[in-house]
Amino acid sequence: MKEDIVAGDTRMQAYSTVHSLVGEFLLKKGLAWPEKAVIEPARDPKHGDLATNVAMLLAKPLGKAPREVAAELADFIRSSCEDIVSVDIAGPGFCNITFAPSFWQKVVSDVEHAGVRYGNSATGAGKKTLVEYVSANPTGPLHVGHGRGAACGDSLARILRRAGYDVTTEYYINDAGRQMRLLGLSVWYRLRNMVNRPMEEPADWYRGEYIKDIAQEMLLQDPDLAAATDEDGEQRCYEYAKDVILEGIRADLAEFRVEHQNWFSEKSLFDEGKVEAAFQALDKAGYLYEKDGALWFATTQFGDDKDRVLRKQDGSLTYFASDIAYHHDKFSRGFDYLVDVWGADHHGYIPRMRAAIAAMGRQQSEFDVELIQLVNLLMKGQPVSMSTRAGTFETLADVVKEVGVDAARFMFLSRKMDTAVDFDLEAVKERSMDNPVYYVQYAHARICAIMRRAQEQGAGLAQLSSEEVLAALDTPEDMALLRKMEYFPDMIAQAARTLSVHHVSHYLTELAQLLHSYYNKYSILAADKPDTVQARLALLRAVAQVLANGLDLLGVSAPERM
RNA sequence: GGGCUCGUAGCUCAGUUGGACAGAGCAGGAGCCUUCUAAGCUCUUGGCCGGGGGUUCGAAUCCCUCCGGGCCCA
DSSP states (O other), X not given: OGGGOOTTHHHHHHHHHHHHXXXXXXXXXTOOOOTTOOEEEOSSGGGOSEEEOHHHHHHHHHTSOHHHHHHHHXXXXXXXXXXXXXXXXXXXTEEEEEEOHHHHHHHHHHHHHHGGGTTOOSTTTTOEEEEEOOOOOTTSOXXXXXHHHHHHHHHHHHHHHHTTOEEEEEEEEOOSSHHHHHHHHHHHHHHHHHTTOOOOOOXXXXXXXXXXXXXXXXXXXXXXXXXXXXXXXXXXXXXXXXXXXXXXXXXHHHHTTOOOSEEEEHHHHHHTTHHHHHHHHXXXXXXXXXXXXXXXEOGXXXXXXXXXXXXXXXXXXXXXXXXXXXXXXXXXXXXXXXXXXXXXXXXXXXXXXXXXXXXXXXOGGGEEEEXXXXXXEEETTEEOOOOTTTTOOOBHHHHHHHHOHHHHHHHHHTSOTTSOEEEEHHHHHSOSTTSHHHHHHHHHHHHHHHHHHHHHTTOOOOSSOOHXXXXXXXXXXXXXXXXXXXXXXXXXXXXXXXXXXXXXXXHHHHHHHHHHHHHHHOOSTTOSSHHHHHHHHHHHHHHHHHHHHHHHHHTOOOXXXX
């Protein structure tokens, strides 16, 4: 995988050039690097390519005005590097450094060489990472809220992979505990009603229509089941229902282009003694104690508000106990970075989980939780209620069928995950700018249309463009596209580091905007010089590649026609 | 009551971890299709970044404190 690394070669070159020049300047002055000194891409392209604040920070030690220092530094940099065409001083004393167009034109070659791998980087350094997401209880079909988590986890995995992490994805199946018993009971209750053996209505049972369907199916396959004892019936109902529902979940996820590599059973933690193993580890470290007949974990030693129970008086284990065992097992399987995608309603759970991680002797940086806020499903502005238990929910499958995978995923992934989002079925179906997915896809399709036309006209395009041809890319709009594409690997690395998927969709919208603007301003095939035609085709082909690579991070298709 | 989180244009949201005059899209207004896809482009109207203090050369961003929404726990 090492040869895949093509990230930001151009930017790295620019950055290190400036870095060493500033270093030389400091050496000449006999000064150390100021702590708050930064060299970074300029916020605004009008300000050049890279900007640095060092002059402002050197003003005090040198006893000179910031702008005076900046002027000195600017002269030095300008005279020391050929690729740098200008160094301007701005505002309170920023140095804005601009590289020659030839420097940026190389981005097209970078993309041509890397192809689908453009954007990959070594940021993650091959860290063995486990992304766990969805992990919904198999008590009913996935709803839209799960869909957001699914899209997020899947996309995070894609981003982390491109950023050089060694990623495995996993679904944790809660197949032990109360919810599961309730599932079996709910099916059994329905089944007994169907055969006129009514029983007392269970509390908090699952009322969805799908429970009735499952009961019916079971009766059809085995009519004798109706006469079974409650204990036997419930158990068989549970086993059957769990499998059917899990199959459904798997199918819904597949339809949504989400695939987990592992499906991990909570029950296996008990069956394989992994809970005991985790307990032993904690006990050995001295964090467990008995009180009032229960087994406690001293999470307060790690900043939790109170200690937590692992095994209750009656001998049953808490959810926390199996979660500890599960995460302990993740580490013992060799993962050294755990990313959990959780519903935001579990946020109160984070401190104790962090405590558990710390008690295992692990660093805080080895465990991250990405919280997914609620999705408010709307229909023409009116809320649609969702509740698995009441049986009045919009399933993920329904929503995907209604608006399509591309629109749904893009919508979910365009917002910060920790803020609640309104998902209006009407708006998401609309082909407007309320729905930027079409805007981005359209940019890709437009380029493909030009490529097709170019081929018809016999304007053959070399696999790899030469420097001479690319030299024709010299307008501000050319530069804007080149810079934006050059930022792509950085953007991915940053999204990976901060686990923020929404950067990707924003980036793509910006790139698409530059493209549409370019498309309207310049005619590509009818440019006055043949070299310009070639150069622009190469540029656009590169843009299409970056758009496709970016859309792939979101699990959204890059259509060739629309 | 305690904890977490959010508050940015009429609406939906960005804001590259403390930088330059606060940015997009939608909605409103004015234009652009005999020429590569108008699902597009170009102008334009619109803001005390919830309020007040503080740290800093510099704050939407960090700290404190109120106000207001959401969620979790009790």
